[in-house]
Amino acid sequence: MNETRRRGARVRLAVAGAATVALLGPLVWLWVGSLTPDTYSVMDMGYADYGGRTPAPAAGLPDHSAHLMGAGMHGHAGHTPAGRSVTSFTPDPGRPADVAVTLTARRERFRLAGGRSVDGYTLNGTSPGPVIHATAGQLVQVTLVNESVPDGITLHWHGLDVPNAEDGVAGVTQDAVRVGGSFVYRFVADQAGTFWYHSHQVSHEQVRRGLLGALVVAPAVRPPARTVDTVALLHLYDGARTVNGREGDVRVRALPGDRVRVRVINTENGETPVWVGGAPFRLVAVDGTDLNEPSPVRDAAVPVTAGGRADIEVTMPADGAPVRVHIGGPTGVVLGSRSYDPPAAPRPTTTLDPLSYGRPAPIGFDPDSPDRRFTYDIGRRPGFLDGRPGVWWTINGHMFPDVPMFVVAEGDVVRVRIANDSGEPHPMHLHGHHAVVLARDGVRATGSPWWVDSLDVGDGETYDIAFVADNPGIWMDHCHNLPHATEGLVAHLMYEGVTTPFTVGGPDGNAPE
Structure with a gap:
């Protein structure tokens, strides 16, 4: 028994x-x-997607079925194929700089313009850092010095299509600049428009805590004398909403009849509305690109994507009345001469839609006959991210690091369909390129060409965009809600034959997100 x-x-x-x-x-x-190794190359991530084309023999990447990091870094992990390094994509080294700036980064407690104390990071003792001004065609040289940022630092030139070596992404285009080190960025500012710069090392923390600033490239032909130009950089410090580092209104002197260009830069993780009280306005540029024949607007808000920019032009009233440009709330930029006390205007119920705003114009290529077609489907599901359980973002059904590497060849016309079924909006940012919006939810664009580098894709929305692959390198294509990027919403665009010697992790602690 x-x-x-x-x-x-x-x-x-x-x-x-x-x-x-x-x-x-x-x-x-x-x-x-x-699990991801302590050190890895982004070239060894996930699987290659060639957009319907046969890969070139020298592409240096596996076929569509290879899943590298998701299979324990087997395959070509650790192997660097022959090709042109990202470090080779630089401007003429013999050309002297037209604009030379040194930015010294520190970790310190600093005071905002209104007196609030912030424990964070500064550039040249302030946050935001200095506004960098250039004229289209000038060569800009920025020397970054890390005095005391313990995790290292880089600078990414958000929206400016710089050569790949100057893109400032730790572990992809350079190593993070450690304490006591420096790095020199050189690029020709050949696009007139509104841009910004920020760290791309531990970016979800360093941007939030102050390592950022504005970059304005003026057109080679100057505007009329009676034009006022001002920057309005939105940032939250410990929950305090600021414009140019100041809580409350920023006052700008503008006389009756002046045309005022307010360059709104949204450095936050979510979309913000901008509207004008006291005068009509025009949306004259998005993400550093002028719109074609924008018409006057009243009683409508302009949505500004996280990471994106919107240039608002106001003609000051003849009677000298002040005008308020609201940036996400009751405060913003007040334009005036005799008075800076206009009443706050409630947010309009109507939202301006760039899909149908302005007039059509040629874009220079045929997006309906692309060389490559990609899908970028954003979802969410439970699983493990580097060993951590949770509910994580997916790209084309895969979780990081088993994500696609979008492979193109120089000169390709590229068409991408971005679809979001994840439950939250995502401001998608492609480095090194501007893409034109072709359609949203199947409705084709009918207004001015709408060129973007930062595009807010709402939950349930689908966008069709296109661009020409004219800037060789390896480029991040990620969500600019930076915490989302740390949660795996990151992919890359890679040109055939291009390699990188840099790795994520390693002795320099490269951590781009």
């Missing part, structure tokens, strides 16, 4: 063990598959 009981107990134990293995085995497999 006892022997029978012992046999029964052994059977029950074996069954329980088998059930445990059956239950936990897949979880352990998923957990192991999610």
